Every structure is written in C-alpha cells, then in structure tokens.
Amino acid sequence: MIVENVLHRPIRTLVSILAVAIEVGMVMLVVGMTHGLLNEYAKRVEGVGADVMIQPPNASFFFGLSSAPMPVKIADRLAELPHVLAVTPVLFQSYSTGGVPIIVYGIDMPSWNRVTGGFVYLQGGPFRGPNDILVDDIYARDNHIRLGQTLNVYQDFQVVGIVEHGKGSRLFIPLATAQDMAGAHDKASIFYVKCVDPAYTDSVIASVRQLLPNYTVLSIKQFMTLVTSNDLPALTAFITALIAVAVCIGFLVIFLSMYTTITERTREIGILKSLGASKAYIIQVILREAALLCLVGIVAGIVGTIVAARVIQSSFPTISVDLTPLWGLRAAALALAGALLGAFYPAFRAARLDPVDALAYE
Amino acid sequence: MEPLIATQDLKKVYRVGKVEVHALRGVDLVVQEGEFVAVVGPSGCGKSTLLHILGGLTPPTSGRVLVDGNDFMAMSDAERTRFRRHKIGFVFQRYNLLPTLTARDNIRIAQHIQGNGFNPHRFAMVTEMLGIADKLNRKPYALSGGEQQRVAIARAIICEPKILLADEPTGNLDSENSQIVLNMLRTLNRTFRQTILMITHNPEAAAVADRIVRMRDGRIVGS
Ligand SMILES: Nc1ncnc2c1ncn2[C@@H]1O[C@H](COP(=O)(O)OP(=O)(O)O)[C@@H](O)[C@H]1O
Ligand SMILES: [Mg+2]
Numbered sequence: 001m002i003v004e005n006v007l008h009r010p011i012r013t014l015v016s017i018l019a020v021a022i023e024v025g026m027v028m029l030v031v032g033m034t035h036g037l038l039n040e041y042a043k044r045v046e047g048v049g050a051d052v053m054i055q056p057p058n059a060s061f062f063f064g065l066s067s068a069p070m071p072v073k074i075a076d077r078l079a080e081l082p083h084v085l086a087v088t089p090v091l092f093q094s095y096s097t098g099g100v101p102i103i104v105y106g107i108d109m110p111s112w113n114r115v116t117g118g119f120v121y122l123q124g125g126p127f128r129g130p131n132d133i134l135v136d137d138i139y140a141r142d143n144h145i146r147l148g149q150t151l152n153v154y155q156d157f158q159v160v161g162i163v164e165h166g167k168g169s170r171l172f173i174p175l176a177t178a179q180d181m182a183g184a185h186d187k188a189s190i191f192y193v194k195c196v197d198p199a200y201t202d203s204v205i206a207s208v209r210q211l212l213p214n215y216t217v218l219s220i221k222q223f224m225t226l227v228t229s230n231d232l233p234a235l236t237a238f239i240t241a242l243i244a245v246a247v248c249i250g251f252l253v254i255f256l257s258m259y260t261t262i263t264e265r266t267r268e269i270g271i272l273k274s275l276g277a278s279k280a281y282i283i284q285v286i287l288r289e290a291a292l293l294c295l296v297g298i299v300a301g302i303v304g305t306i307v308a309a310r311v312i313q314s315s316f317p318t319i320s321v322d323l324t325p326l327w328g329l330r331a332a333a334l335a336l337a338g339a340l341l342g343a344f345y346p347a348f349r350a351a352r353l354d355p356v357d358a359l360a361y362e
Numbered sequence: 363m364e365p366l367i368a369t370q371d372l373k374k375v376y377r378v379g380k381v382e383v384h385a386l387r388g389v390d391l392v393v394q395e396g397e398f399v400a401v402v403g404p405s406g407c408g409k410s411t412l413l414h415i416l417g418g419l420t421p422p423t424s425g426r427v428l429v430d431g432n433d434f435m436a437m438s439d440a441e442r443t444r445f446r447r448h449k450i451g452f453v454f455q456r457y458n459l460l461p462t463l464t465a466r467d468n469i470r471i472a473q474h475i476q477g478n479g480f481n482p483h484r485f486a487m488v489t490e491m492l493g494i495a496d497k498l499n500r501k502p503y504a505l506s507g508g509e510q511q512r513v514a515i516a517r518a519i520i521c522e523p524k525i526l527l528a529d530e531p532t533g534n535l536d537s538e539n540s541q542i543v544l545n546m547l548r549t550l551n552r553t554f555r556q557t558i559l560m561i562t563h564n565p566e567a568a569a570v571a572d573r574i575v576r577m578r579d580g581r582i583v584g585s
Pocket of ligand 1: 376378385407410412
C-alpha cells in the first residue's frame, strides 16, 4: 500500500524525493568541498617541505589568517635554535579568482629556497623585481596565463615564472611587496621551520614553545591530521549552520508532504480504522511512507552528489571535492531522522482522527 | 443462550458546538448469533449511529452495550479498536475501498491489519463465493459498483468476523446488482451462520432478513 500511495501522487513524491536529495547533496557537497579545500591546502603546506609551522597567538589554525602578523625578526631567533636548519617567513595575502579563494604567498626567496629546496621552474625563473609574480602550473593552465604577461592581483604584476604546483600556494610574490600591500612592514603570517633532520621535530617544537610561549606551534604532521580529520574543528560553526539549513529543508518538505497526504487521505485512514487498524498501525504506515520517500531521496542525493562532484572538478580543477563515505552516512542518517521527525506529527494526527468523521470526509 | 448483541437504554448524544444532537434516545436491541437483522427507518433516525456504536467506531454516551460479552461502556478506545479488528466486519454504502490498491490488496490488507497472516484457502473460498476471483487485479475504479461492493464484502468477512455490519450496502446499486449483493449476504447468513445487521431503506432488501427492526427518532419502534 505504501508504494501504491507514493506512486499515486507522482509530483508530490518527486518533490519530496528531490528535497531529500538536495538535502543530502548539500551536506555532502559542503563537507566534501571543505574537505577538498582543506586537504588540498594541507597537501600544499606539506609540500613546502618544512617540519614545523609557527603562527601568531590565536591564529585560526588552518589558513593561518590573522589580523596580527608576527615580526619577521623572530625568524633570526628561531634560526639560532638547536637542530634548526632553516626558517622562512611568509606573509599571506588573501585573494580570489572567479570565486575561488586563494592565498597569495609573500615569500623571501633565499630562505624559502633553503626550507623548500627551491621551485621547479617549468618556464621562466625567480623574481627579478618587486612587481614580479610566480604562478603554479595548474593556476596558469586554468587561467590561461602565459609567461611574461601582466597579472593583476590588487596591483599589476609581471609573470616571470611558472612553477610546478605543490609548494604552499599557487601564487607567489616577493615578501617585501606583500608587506607593502598589506601595510604590514617587517611582518609575517607564518614561519616554516626546517630541522636538520625530521627526527628533531619534537625537540625543536619544545624549544620554540619556550621562546614564544603563546604562539601556535605545530608540527606539519599534526597540522595534517588536524586539517584532514573527518571532524573539521575550525569550520564547525559554518558547516553546522549549513547542515542545519539542509536538514530543515528536508524536514519541512516531508512534513508538508505528509501533512497534505493525510488530509487528502482522511477517508482512507477512516477505512483503515474501520478495519480495526490501531493507532500504531496508522503511524507506522505514514512513517514508512516518509521513510520510503526519504530513502529514494538519499540514493538520488548520493548519486547526484557524485555526479555533481565530477562536474565541479572537471569545470574547476582548482577546487577539489573529497566525498567521504562517513559523511555520506551522516547525511543519510540526518535526512532520515529529519524525515521521520517531519512525518511524525502528521502520522500522529492521522492516528488520532475520529473514524466516523474520517469516513464521512469528502 | 446469551445473545451476541444486547443493548439497554443505549443513548448517543453528539455535541456540535453548543448544540446537542440526540441521535439515540434509548435503544434496547437483542440480536442472537446467526441472525440476519434488517434495520429500517427514516433518514436521520440514528441507524448509522447505532451501527457505529455496535462496531466500536464511536463510544456510546450512556446505557449498556454488550457485544459478544464485551461491555463497550467499560472499554477504552484501543480496546474497542482491537475488538473491531477481530470481531467486526463493516460494509458501507460507498464501498470504501482503498482507491490505490487492487481488489486483491484491498482484501488482503484486512488480513494484514488483523495480523493473523495470509490464509490462502479462506481467500480463495471468499473470492470464489463472491464471484470476484477473476477481478482481483483490478483497482476499484475499474470495477462496477456491484463488483466493488462484493470486494468490500469479501474484505469484511475475510477474517471471519462475529458480526457483519452493513450500512445501506445496496444504497448505491441498481436493482440487479442489489439483488446479487443481497443474495450473497443471505448465502453468508444461511451457509456460515454469519450474524448480519443491515441498514436499508429498501423494503425489498429488508425482506431478505429474518427480522426487521424499525427505528424512529433515535428509538426502536417495533420489530
Ligand atoms: N458525527 C456526527 N456529529 C454530529 N451529529 C451527527 C453525527 N453523525 C450523525 N449525526 C446526527 O445524528 C442523527 C442520526 O444520524 P445517523 O445515525 O446518521 O442517521 P441515519 O443513518 O438513520 O440516517 C442525525 O440527526 C445526524 O445529523
Ligand atoms: Mg445513515
């Protein structure tokens, strides 16, 4: 009977399924894109090749965006610590291309090269002047950038080199220029520290903590696990809000759908009651119908999300969407819970209908 | 032998806003097991109300109602529902089939609600007897009124109820189909000693019953 009822009102069924699918898709995509963004960012941070990263007190630990950058001078003191091979300061400049956020790295070339082992230049070479910019190959390909052209990042730069991707950012400008642009003279957003051997990472962290007690000091390994974990610590408020909105949509649509259904089928509920159906039986019928709609919606949502992720990735190669089965399950569970909750009040009302009135209903 | 149905000074008052409608004003009715009783009377005299109370669809306001030894005044809503599930079969003037289900599923859902599982033997026997065995895959809209009513009767008796309550079962049927349905009710009564209480407007329909109960203004005025 449940299947027949669902098929009896194809538009209502379709809309309900679509709402659940959108709900599931929204949760999965938002989480997937956030994961993708973070994983990708984390991979590039890892690609810098440092062992330790140091950020100002209270820095938002991923992306390291902070309104209070650190004095570059600290780098010299860090470099004197035991087991430290090299330290390089980077000033972040946030920018966006076509809606995709990107953090431009202001780098100090000599120390950068010591920490990272230097860029692989696919075309061109290092900075020659303050208004030069380096672009990684992916960014260059997506934005059709040729060597020697002018690129505007708040101001005009000349593209002097195209480098292999994977080291921190996709766009690099000289540190001094970045400091001028930000009005942050002699300041840095982050220090990357390279140890003489990775085995010294922990002892280096300990001595940095002694030197700079309130600063955020993380090994790159710790950073990676934090950023790539399934429970995104830093973005929870944002993601929770979006998930809540998605679940509300699913809840409301199922609620409305089941509510109109019981009004429309008042007589049928009366018939079931005349046959001796208990309240529990009627509640079950309605909840199962909602669950069926929801399950089809979940499947549609998951399939749709996988397709959408493919489309997004092929049209915007700089965005990566990392869909995790765990979040697929979470999205499905949330959708099902929302749907059952939405169906519960209509089901309860249906169960409480007076059978004689329901049978007389036109 | 104890009667299957016994009511004493049964009253039912509907409250519609501030207005009280006295639908039953003291009904004393006794029906023995195996009887076929017709209830006749003008429209609005409380026939349907009586049937609904006897089937446990609505509680009485006062008086005594004993159906198969169950005292409805003392029973909760859920208990009356369970009683109805196992002891009562309803047939209505408007057939009241579930429109989205086939005839087969309409009958089987009664068995499903009753929860005793599917009894293929009983199913075959009932559908055969009512002459609907070859129409089981059709949905109600694809059946004539007479066929729909026969499916409704099949649904009502599939779980072997103690009492079949029929509210103007031929009210929407032409005389030919009425006759078929009435014959089936009589066969059920004669062959299986099915107790039947049937409301009707039609004197010919009432004539197939063993006994006729006349109602007027919420009371029984003769049988
Ligand atoms: N659910 C109800 N609410 C209020 N009044 C009702 C209701 N059902 C029936 N009545 C009233 O009770 C009286 C008896 O109705 P009913 O039992 O349907 O009579 P009959 O079936 O003999 O035509 C009528 O006056 C009717 O208007
Ligand atoms: Mg009536």
